[in-house]
Amino acid sequence: MSTDPETTETASHPGEPADEAGTGTGGDGTARTSDDTGAAEEPDPGSGAEGSGGPEETESTTGSGAADGGTADAGDGEDTAAQRSEAEAELAAQRLERDRIERRKAEKKGPIEAGTKLSGQAADLLAAVRAVESGAKPVASAFSEPAPAPRRAASEPARRPQPAAPPATAAAPAVQTVAAVGAVLTEGGAPQTLAPQAAAALGDGADARLRADPWLLLRVPGVRPEQADGFARALLGAECRPDDERRARAVTLWLLEQAAVAGHTALEAPALEVALAQRTVPDPEEAVRSTVAEGEALVFQDALETQPPSGDESDEDGEDGEDRPVRVLIGLERYALAEESLADGLARLVNSAPTEDGSAQGWEGAARSARGSAAELIRAVAGHGLVLHTGGEASRAEAAALLREARGLGVRAWAATHTPAGRELFAALLAGHGAADAPGERTDTALATVAGLLSGTEGPGRDADGALDLDLLIVLDAPQLDVETAALLIESLPDGARLVLSGDPGVLWSAGPGRVFADLLAARMCPQIASRTPDPGPLGELVSSIGVGELPQVDAPGKEVVIVPVRDAGEAVHRTVQLVADSVPRAIGVPTDETQVITPGHGGAAGTRALNAALKERLNPGPGRFGGFDPGDRIVYSPVPGRTLPGRVVTADAEGLHLECAGAAVVVPREQVEQSVRHGWALTAHQAVGQRWPAVVVVLPGDAGGALSRPWVYTAFGRAVRHLSVVHGVEQALPRAVAEITAKPRTTRLPALLRPQVPTTEG
Numbered sequence: 001m002s003t004d005p006e007t008t009e010t011a012s013h014p015g016e017p018a019d020e021a022g023t024g025t026g027g028d029g030t031a032r033t034s035d036d037t038g039a040a041e042e043p044d045p046g047s048g049a050e051g052s053g054g055p056e057e058t059e060s061t062t063g064s065g066a067a068d069g070g071t072a073d074a075g076d077g078e079d080t081a082a083q084r085s086e087a088e089a090e091l092a093a094q095r096l097e098r099d100r101i102e103r104r105k106a107e108k109k110g111p112i113e114a115g116t117k118l119s120g121q122a123a124d125l126l127a128a129v130r131a132v133e134s135g136a137k138p139v140a141s142a143f144s145e146p147a148p149a150p151r152r153a154a155s156e157p158a159r160r161p162q163p164a165a166p167p168a169t170a171a172a173p174a175v176q177t178v179a180a181v182g183a184v185l186t187e188g189g190a191p192q193t194l195a196p197q198a199a200a201a202l203g204d205g206a207d208a209r210l211r212a213d214p215w216l217l218l219r220v221p222g223v224r225p226e227q228a229d230g231f232a233r234a235l236l237g238a239e240c241r242p243d244d245e246r247r248a249r250a251v252t253l254w255l256l257e258q259a260a261v262a263g264h265t266a267l268e269a270p271a272l273e274v275a276l277a278q279r280t281v282p283d284p285e286e287a288v289r290s291t292v293a294e295g296e297a298l299v300f301q302d303a304l305e306t307q308p309p310s311g312d313e314s315d316e317d318g319e320d321g322e323d324r325p326v327r328v329l330i331g332l333e334r335y336a337l338a339e340e341s342l343a344d345g346l347a348r349l350v351n352s353a354p355t356e357d358g359s360a361q362g363w364e365g366a367a368r369s370a371r372g373s374a375a376e377l378i379r380a381v382a383g384h385g386l387v388l389h390t391g392g393e394a395s396r397a398e399a400a401a402l403l404r405e406a407r408g409l410g411v412r413a414w415a416a417t418h419t420p421a422g423r424e425l426f427a428a429l430l431a432g433h434g435a436a437d438a439p440g441e442r443t444d445t446a447l448a449t450v451a452g453l454l455s456g457t458e459g460p461g462r463d464a465d466g467a468l469d470l471d472l473l474i475v476l477d478a479p480q481l482d483v484e485t486a487a488l489l490i491e492s493l494p495d496g497a498r499l500v501l502s503g504d505p506g507v508l509w510s511a512g513p514g515r516v517f518a519d520l521l522a523a524r525m526c527p528q529i530a531s532r533t534p535d536p537g538p539l540g541e542l543v544s545s546i547g548v549g550e551l552p553q554v555d556a557p558g559k560e561v562v563i564v565p566v567r568d569a570g571e572a573v574h575r576t577v578q579l580v581a582d583s584v585p586r587a588i589g590v591p592t593d594e595t596q597v598i599t600p601g602h603g604g605a606a607g608t609r610a611l612n613a614a615l616k617e618r619l620n621p622g623p624g625r626f627g628g629f630d631p632g633d634r635i636v637y638s639p640v641p642g643r644t645l646p647g648r649v650v651t652a653d654a655e656g657l658h659l660e661c662a663g664a665a666v667v668v669p670r671e672q673v674e675q676s677v678r679h680g681w682a683l684t685a686h687q688a689v690g691q692r693w694p695a696v697v698v699v700l701p702g703d704a705g706g707a708l709s710r711p712w713v714y715t716a717f718g719r720a721v722r723h724l725s726v727v728h729g730v731e732q733a734l735p736r737a738v739a740e741i742t743a744k745p746r747t748t749r750l751p752a753l754l755r756p757q758v759p760t761t762e763g
Contacts, residue, residue: 187235198219214236265746300330302326342750354496374398377500386526396425396426398531398533413472420449478503479515525760539560566728568605580681604703635678636677636679637677648660694720695720695721696723709743
């Protein structure tokens with residue numbers, strides 16, 4: 001059977017491939033890491049899931065990373081002191097914002113909100129935290145002290161931003177430190193290649209710290225407990241025991257970090273203890289206590305909302321419901337601070353009156369000039385500091401109308417997207433609607449990426465108080481905001497500013513921890529405007545149906561949707577290369593460079609690694625002498641975990657690998673190539689979020705069934721503008737995933753933190 005879109009059966013039901021499709025290898029329905037298979041983008045350490053993967057953007061790339069280009073050593077890094085990369089500027093800006101958040105937290109009176117009265121283990125854990133906060137190291141008796149009174153709900157916080165300091169380049173570990181750590185690693189049988197990362201993670205005296213506590217090796221990204229155990233046995237000999245307190249704390253922290261990779265901002269105490277038991281920690285409860293006692297993790301309790309029985313108004317548990325049930329959560333400080341700061345910032349926006357920018361008559365006139373849900377969006381923004389806007393790709397036109405009308409009223413309005421590609425798409429949308437407004441200014445210049453806005457490389461800049469110099473910010477791709485990025489963004493808004501979070505709730509959630517947009521939608525704390533603009537054509541019909549759990553057969557007379565059945569992963573790779581290199585350009589008219597392949601994971605016989613290797617061999621063969629790359633290779637660059645920039649390799653020299661990403665020149669140092677650059681003909685759905693291509697080939701090999709979910713399929717299929725080919729080998733796993741498998745739950749604290757600060761609305 002031909003797989004050419006010219007001859008393949010079109011308008012097929014994606015869940016019903018033709019009879020030629022074999023059974024493949026079959027999905028076992030379990031979560032696998034992206035290192036080992038093509039499945040499981042979000043492992044769940046809270047349930048003891050294996051894997052250091054998680055959202056694929058954080059996974060290191062393959063290859064040696066030696067971008068030598070046949071030149072001398074790249075040790076002349078001092079000549080780059082005058083230039084800072086975008087990634088460095090972003091990280092520096094984030095550090096400054098976190099410092100400011102921590103200062104604000106330190107100024108608050110009272111302990112972290114504790115919910116309500118506790119007893120048993122919850123009280124023990126909370127007492128341990130209180131002892132740590134007071135500066136006294138807890139002893140056994142500390143765990144039996146009564147829990148302190150709960151914190152009052154915070155009123156609207158006073159906010160006085162500080163001027164942003166110039167970004168500072170993070171210092172690399174000293175050569176001597178790296179060498180000393182390398183010696184300890186060699187002694188313990190660990191690869192010396194981990195030395196730079198271990199030195200950076202452990203700081204000054206890293207070698208001595210590692211020798212005293214070998215399980216600190218778990219703080220190096222990618223290291224697993226069994227590897228750290230082997231390292232500890234080599235260093236400690238007979239002193240290495242499973243019940244070692246150092247091991248218990250290290251594994252506890254590792255599980256919390258893995259939970260963050262899977263999207264959780266904290267873990268419920270019982271789930272964490274189960275995961276510790278699965279990691280052969282003899283006393284999980286004591287491991288959690290010890291970790292909390294050392295100040296390496298925090299414990300929280302959130303009151304659970306309960307409804308009294310119908311007709312029963314009595315409160316048998318005491319006045320004010322002090323004995324309401326609570327859940328005990330264990331989390332890392334960085335996410336706790338971010339989530340609390342985010343809740344405070346959101347409360348500030350909701351509880352404060354927006355700045356009087358543009359008259360009420362002006363806003364109403366702008367609303368009358370718009371149509372449908374765009375008019376509703378403009379009216380909501382006129383009177384509220386925070387507005388949520390939901391819809392598919394077509395709903396971006398409503399955000400564009402808001403930006404255009406606001407600028408026309410003289411409002412300092414900006415829009416921010418998740419990716420540079422998304423920014424360009426939005427700019428094209430604005431241009432197509434005649435986007436000119438304020439005299440002498442174009443609306444399409446009021447666009448930035450979220451990362452560029454925070455780092456200061458894009459956007460309006462900051463005012464004298466360090467806040468963003470704007471009145472209205474429209475954030476597209478809002479589901480991609482993780483809790484730390486969202487906190488930094490909202491902390492950067494001036495008092496009285498308006499914020500619109502706009503996005504499609506059906507797509508995959510953020511690569512980083514949290515589910516900010518979903519939590520806000522569930523909290524119903526501000527107006528929510530749902531777009532009524534449908535996505536057009538057969539592709540729009542298909543994607544919209546997937547969003548409500550259906551996988552219909554669509555009429556695609558222009559070959560907008562083509563199903564390509566395959567029997568196994570090898571055939572899936574072959575058909576994919578054929579589609580990208582020949583069939584789609586010839587039959588659909590979309591060039592190879594404008595066709596994107598999307599597959600569930602990095603590993604496996606039809607993951608991104610295998611597909612990229614096959615596509616490179618066909619489209620840009622070469623020796624790969626620049627750390628596996630050649631000039632002209634299509635790549636994706638991740639300057640920081642969770643961000644993916646598409647681009648191409650230009651060349652390589654002593655400075656590193658030279659890339660062109662979104663029209664900008666980027667130089668990746670040799671030692672960072674392996675961790676931050678990978679080939680980009682094939683991506684995962686998480687990497688593709690926020691971008692669209694004229695043609696998309698979605699590859700579903702037989703072993704990918706366990707990785708599929710409705711959000712994954714919705715996201716992958718929705719990246720196509722003109723044409724979608726589905727290389728189909730999962731049989732009924734596809735319609736089953738669309739109908740039954742929704743987003744994997746994430747444990748967050750944001751709803752509980754918002755509840756006492758912001759009243760629930762009906763809008």
